[in-house]
Amino acid sequence: MSVALIQPLVVRTVAVSDPDDLLARLPGAAPYAWIRNGEGLVGWGEAARAMVPPGPGRFDWARGWLSSLFAGALIRDEVGMPGSGPVAFGSFTFDADAPGTVLVVPRVVLARRDGRAWLTTIGDNAFDLARPPVEPGRIRYGDGTLTAPQWEHRVARAVRRIRDGGLDKVVLARDLTAVADRDIDIRVLLGRLARSYPECYTFSVDGLVGATPELLVRHTGQAVESLVLAGTTPRGSGPADDATRAAALYASKKDRHEHACAVASVREALTPLCSALHVPEEPELLVLPNVQHLASRVTGRLSDGASVLDVVAAMHPTAAVGGTPTGTALGLIRELEGMDRGGYSGPVGWIDAHGDGEWGIALRCAYISGRHARLFAGCGIMAGSDPATELAEAQAKLRVMQYALEG
Numbered sequence: 001m002s003v004a005l006i007q008p009l010v011v012r013t014v015a016v017s018d019p020d021d022l023l024a025r026l027p028g029a030a031p032y033a034w035i036r037n038g039e040g041l042v043g044w045g046e047a048a049r050a051m052v053p054p055g056p057g058r059f060d061w062a063r064g065w066l067s068s069l070f071a072g073a074l075i076r077d078e079v080g081m082p083g084s085g086p087v088a089f090g091s092f093t094f095d096a097d098a099p100g101t102v103l104v105v106p107r108v109v110l111a112r113r114d115g116r117a118w119l120t121t122i123g124d125n126a127f128d129l130a131r132p133p134v135e136p137g138r139i140r141y142g143d144g145t146l147t148a149p150q151w152e153h154r155v156a157r158a159v160r161r162i163r164d165g166g167l168d169k170v171v172l173a174r175d176l177t178a179v180a181d182r183d184i185d186i187r188v189l190l191g192r193l194a195r196s197y198p199e200c201y202t203f204s205v206d207g208l209v210g211a212t213p214e215l216l217v218r219h220t221g222q223a224v225e226s227l228v229l230a231g232t233t234p235r236g237s238g239p240a241d242d243a244t245r246a247a248a249l250y251a252s253k254k255d256r257h258e259h260a261c262a263v264a265s266v267r268e269a270l271t272p273l274c275s276a277l278h279v280p281e282e283p284e285l286l287v288l289p290n291v292q293h294l295a296s297r298v299t300g301r302l303s304d305g306a307s308v309l310d311v312v313a314a315m316h317p318t319a320a321v322g323g324t325p326t327g328t329a330l331g332l333i334r335e336l337e338g339m340d341r342g343g344y345s346g347p348v349g350w351i352d353a354h355g356d357g358e359w360g361i362a363l364r365c366a367y368i369s370g371r372h373a374r375l376f377a378g379c380g381i382m383a384g385s386d387p388a389t390e391l392a393e394a395q396a397k398l399r400v401m402q403y404a405l406e407g
């Protein structure tokens, strides 16, 4: 297959002076990015790419492809940090059987972490001519797979199914289409997202772009960390209203149960892999510009040398994006959503040659292609869910990418 045809990668990482705004260094409109609070990695060009075949073995396939690629590489890494040396950016589809999972090793990666900065180049150090970003102009929206009222009906059906005892929780999503006057330059979106959502992970992988608050797993050596989110209320009209809404969220049996389902799924996935695992008793509140979430930071130590992709494979799909029990929820999602989620709500992130990396759940995101965008948002549906409230919550989540497109 393509693996056999690839020449060994010749990789060099050197320390560089502070690059300031990483996103401003991207020379062209097809970038790779993973940025939070100004730190992270940006990349461009392609040294290697794999379209990962769909199916239950996709994580194994990805792991095999990466290990033969990285094992054959000639690596000179003068920095020795997580994310130095060669890295692959990846986006896995939500549904294991859907096409569209991709891994790309950019030709150039520029990164900053803990006050250090580095540049990784692969192959000939070709000079990249920068083109200034271009604004997309006016944006027109259209319905995606379902209109808003149709989606509310599907939510009502899911609630009935839950009340009938079929399952505890299911996450239902909807999509929205957008067309711009001009081709959408992803760098414009990334700049807006990183400025307005600095706490989130602003990402870009092969046309999937967003700012997700949900860290599936960060893997550094033996340490793993995850930020589980579930249970949401929109921001209020001011500090007092915010506080009232936050208190109601904490007190809501429905939201606490929804959150507990998501935490339980992460605990179950991580327990077999970890020698130590800390799961907080009570959630905290994560306040974002558009919504507030119940949040639990889970930390652990891996018992053996599992890579970040092994951990991702064990965790996906958590109940934050699938439901409880997982299998029943996935069947209901297929039946009721009537759309292919693609990489939305799938794992997105990067991995280095040591198996370290950071992967988020691709939320608050859109696929960008030419002048077109397809935006996604979903909500956890419980027995006590009200379709109109869930629609409002999905709309609040869609605002992240609407803002990225419109400014």
Ligand SMILES: C=C(O[C@@H]1C=C(C(=O)O)C=C[C@H]1O)C(=O)O
Binding pocket: 171, 173, 214, 229, 230, 231, 232, 293, 320, 321, 345, 363, 364, 376, 377, 378, 379, 380, 381, 397
């Ligand atoms: C599904 C999404 O978000 C997830 C669902 C949440 C909820 O229903 O409360 C909260 C955070 C995410 O885990 C989305 O943003 O599309």
